[in-house]
Amino acid sequence: MAATGDTRYEELSVEAADIRPHETTWQRVKKSGSVRLGGAALAVLLLIAAAAPWLGTVDPTMFDAGSRDLVPGKAGEMMTLDGDLLRHTFWFGSDSLGRDIYSRVIYGTRVSLFVGVVVALLSLVGGILLGLVAGYIRWLDGVIMRVMDGIMAIPAILIAIALVAMWRPSLSTVIIAIAIPEIPRVTRLVRSLVLTIREEPYVEAAISLGSSTPKIMFGHILPNTIAPLVVQGTFICAAAILIEAILSFLGVGLPPEIPTWGNIMAEGRIAFNEYPHTVFIPGIFLTVTVLAVNILGDGLRDTLDPKMAKRI
Amino acid sequence: MTAAKSGTGPVLDVRGLTIALPTHSDRPEAVSEVSFSVERGEIVCLVGESGSGKSVIAQAVMGLLPDSLPLTVGQVLLEGEDIAHAGRDRLRQLRATRMSMVFQEPMTALNPVMRCGDQIDEVLREHTALGPAERRAKILDIIREVALPDPERIVMSYPHQLSGGQRQRIMIAMALVLEPALLIADEPTTALDVTTQAQILELIKTLQARHGMGVLFITHDFGVVAEIARRVAVLRLGRLVETGDKDAVLKRPRHDYTIMLMNSVPDFKPHGRPIAPDQPIVLQTKKLDKTYAERGWFSARRVVHAATDVSLEVRRGQTLGIVGESGSGKSTVARCIVRLIDPTGGEVYIHGEEIARRSHRALRPLRRKVQIVFQDPYRSLNPRRTVGEAIIEGPVNYGLSRSEAFERARRLMDLVRMDAAALERYPHQFSGGQRQRICIARALAMEPELLIADEAVSALDVSVQAQVLELLEEIRERLNLAMLFITHDLRVAAQVCDHVAVMSQGRVVEYGPANEVFVSPRHAYTQALFAAAPGRDFAFGQA
Incomplete structure (x- = not known):
């Protein structure tokens, strides 16, 4: 084994070719068509939610008995609480109480997106903590996972209904009720990731470097679970939006005065044969939103999946 | 084709083969203007380091190139017929009948849910009109020919019931059952242990001589080349740099x-x-034991002895090598010493302090004294942390301030001959050899007294391996470290070790100064192991 001097080595070595030109994750994500499409659709929905008061809407809870059951596009009048008479075009028509469906749908976007995002965050945080502990601290694994199995054995919608029924229906109770059945799914995912990552040599290296257990869990293992969790988060978000709509539609979700797509559909159901738009319009918004979140999630999964990332 | 049938002309003649790489790759072509030939009845070795394009050439010959790697220029003449642009049907006719391939990993190359006999039978049914009885006779014949015991039983076995070597024999049987003119063997022994490897190499040589086929043998292992080749072609970054007879290339390279x-x-x-005498003992193990007990609710307990009765010692400034085949327990011993796993019995002393029984809390002050470098440079660094963060993690754990730790990291980068700018970057920006240097720096940042290298150079190409070995040697000398060097590669062990412990089935079967063990091994296993080492008496680079 003769010493080949460094310059000579550099010149002859093929080692430099070992380093492939590397695209950053963000560059790959940006290139994905699905991410762009889903992201753009979501951005529009977010804008709508944020700008709801300035999009020609009126107070979504305001009703006027004289403007009941109007068909889309019809102009009418509304009496505000102060007694002013307001001329208003009912772009999406009005419901059986004389409320403007357009305003309710637009404001409903706020509720749906808020519920989706907050449920996703809550269940991710809960699932990450439980999953990390179950995956890394083996004696707690059995206990935590059996509880999770128990929760997963009951249909999510039933747990949510039961929880909302136990508490007073409000935005926060609905969010918690939807988040709880999602937590076991995240826990399972995180645990399985932790079980793989904890065997990686870099984790063993950290152990032999004397790093504490929390440091290994949060500094080494957690950052390497982020990619699949982001993907899972989008799917939870989509599911949460749907479940919220279902709960509201069944009348066990948010109180009827809060404008949500589920509530609008529930009210429209009675007169569905005559005024199908009262169900269809919020339904279309719901569909587009869930589809956008799912397309975004698919795109993220394709770009963040480590197996796909290894292609040249 | 007429020339071929009459038995003249090369079996395989590759002329000016060029294969493009996708855009944005590190080079425009995977293989550039490669020309070589394989004559009837000879073994040609295609050698090169990783990324040299040797497997791509094999795929091109077999017509197995993925769409992302198009064959742009050149001819591939199989017995005179140009198959570089042959259609799928023609290639299908030729595969198994005129040319066959044996792959590296016999477990994944065989279908796990099909009996071995059926897998060979599939080839016969596809390409011949033989009846069931004739096919069965032929299958038993070829299994006998690849020297598998009890052919009747082998035919009925599933791949997982056979050992790695036996599986590779099945692969060879499948490849040769129709007596092709050309056999391509792509690293066929790389996944095997050295004693199995020797048997498979012997088998390929025997069959090749008996059937007079041409063999294109792809490998990165020069020991194997010395053992099997008649002619050698050396590839570097997709270009052929040298071809010639084995002795010419290996002994008088130009x-x-x-x-x-x-x-x-x-x-x-x-x-x-x-070996400097009277150095203090840094590491001592006494009757170290590690057993794994498989606990099933409904089945009986199964106990696996991973390491039994292992007693070793390493003195300051010395290197102890643990050599053995896979599953011999050498890594188990290392992991017990670092306490990544807890030993079942026995004692481990670091500078006289017993650590095998300590709780993890009590162990913490002693952890810094023992550091380990792992085999896989791609998995030993956290992809989400910069090199600098990785190196300072240990010292910071033990109370050094970040700025002092970074100062130390900069000095270490110098020691492992890397640029200090590397500290700001992420692991994926470095090659395998560079990452291994980073791992060494990370271990040294703890100022350990014992450095364990667990197959630390096994995943590296030979030239990079030489560099890393040289670096380890220099560090051991400069810092007067005790080193425990675990390897399956006897050449590497001979190069670095002062003492050698040979392990087999969890036990140390021979232990002594490297000079004695290598020159006159006493234990039968050691003798068999050394005898199996490919090209052991071959003098590389020396005429």
Whole structure:
């Protein structure tokens, strides 16, 4: 084994070719068509939610008995609480109480997106903590996972209904009720990731470097679970939006005065044969939103999946 | 084709083969203007380091190139017929009948849910009109020919019921059952242990001589080349740099690259460095035991002895090598010493302090004294942390301030001959050899007294391996470290070790100074192991 001097080595070595030109994750994500499409659709929905008061809407809870059951596009009048008479075009028509469906749908976007995002965050945080502990601290694994199995054995919608029924229906109770059945799914995912990552040599290296257990869990293992969790988060978000709509539609979700797509559909159901738009319009918004979140999630999964990332 | 049938002309003649790489790759072509031939009845070795394009050439010959790697220019003449642009049907006719391939990993190359006999039978049914009885006779014949015991039983076995070597024999049987003119063997012994490897190499040689086929043998292992090749073709970054007879290329290389490669191949002879006497003992294990108990609710307990009765010692400034085949328990011993796993019995002393029984809390102050470098440079660094963060993690854990730790990291980068700018970057920006240097720096940042290298150079190409070995040697000398060097590669062991412990089935079967063990091994296993080492008496780079 003769010493080949460094310059000579550099010149002859093929080692430099070992380093492939590397695209950053963000560059790959940006290139994905699905991410762009889903992201753009979501951005529009977010804008709508944020700008709801300035999009020609009126107070979504305001009703006027004289403007009941109007068909889309019809102009009418509304009496505000102060007694002013307001001329208003009912772009999406009005419901059986004389409320403007357009305003309710637009404001409903706020509720749906808020519920989706907050449920996703809550269940991710809960699932990450439980999953990390179950995956890394083996004696707690059995206990935590059996509880999770128990929760997963009951249909999510039933747990949510039961929880909302136990508490007073409000935005926060609905969010918690939807988040709880999602937590076991995240826990399972995180645990399985932790079980793989904890065997990686870099984790063993950290152990032999004397790093504490929390440091290994949060500094080494957690950052390497982020990619699949982001993907899972989008799917939870989509599911949460749907479940919220279902709960509201069944009348066990948010109180009827809060404008949500589920509530609008529930009210429209009675007169569905005559005024199908009262169900269809919020339904279309719901569909587009869930589809956008799912397309975004698919795109993220394709770009963040480590197996796909290894292609040249 | 007429020339071929009459038996003249080469079996395989590759002319000016060029295969493009996708855009944005590190080079425009995977293989550039490669020309070589394989004559009837000879074994040609295609050698090169990783990324040299050797497997791509094999795929091109078999017509197995993925769409992302198009064959742009050149001819591939199989017995005179140009198959570079042959259609799928023609290639299908030729595969197995005129050319066959044996792959590296016999477990994944065989279908796990099909009996071995059926897998061979599939080839016969596809390409011949033989009846069931004739096919069965042929299958039993070929299984006998690849020297598998009890052919009747083998035919009925599933791949998982056979050992790695037996599986590779099945692969060879499948490849040869229709007596092709050309056999392509792509690293067929790389996944096997050295004693199995020797048997498979012997088998390929025997069959090749008996059937007079041409063999294109792809490998990165020069020991294997010395063992099996008649002619050698050396590839570097997709270009052929040197071809010629084995002795000419391996002993009198002309191209600079080949010369460097030959100089990088470690000698089989122990280094013969004098061992300084009376150094203090850094590591001592006494009757170290590790058993794994499989607990099932409904089945009986199954106990696996991973390490039994292992007693070793390493003194300051010395290197103890643990050699053995896979599953011999060498890594188990290392992991017990670092306490990544807890030993079942026995004692481990670091500077006289017992650590095998300590709780993890009580162990913490002693952890820094023992550091380990792992095999896989791609998995030993956290992809989400910069190199600098990785190196300072240990010292910071033990109370050094970040700025002092970074100062130390900068000095260490210098020691492992890397640029300090590397500290700001992420692991994916470095090659395998560079990452291994980073791992060494990370271990040294703890200022350990014992450095364990667990197959630390096994995943590296031979030239990079030589560099890392040199670095380890220099560090051991400069810092007067005790080193525990675990490897399956006897050449590497001969190069670096002062003492050697040979392990087999969890036990140390022979233990002594490297000079004695390598020159006159006493235990039968050691003798068999050394005898199996490919090209052991071959003098690389020396005429």
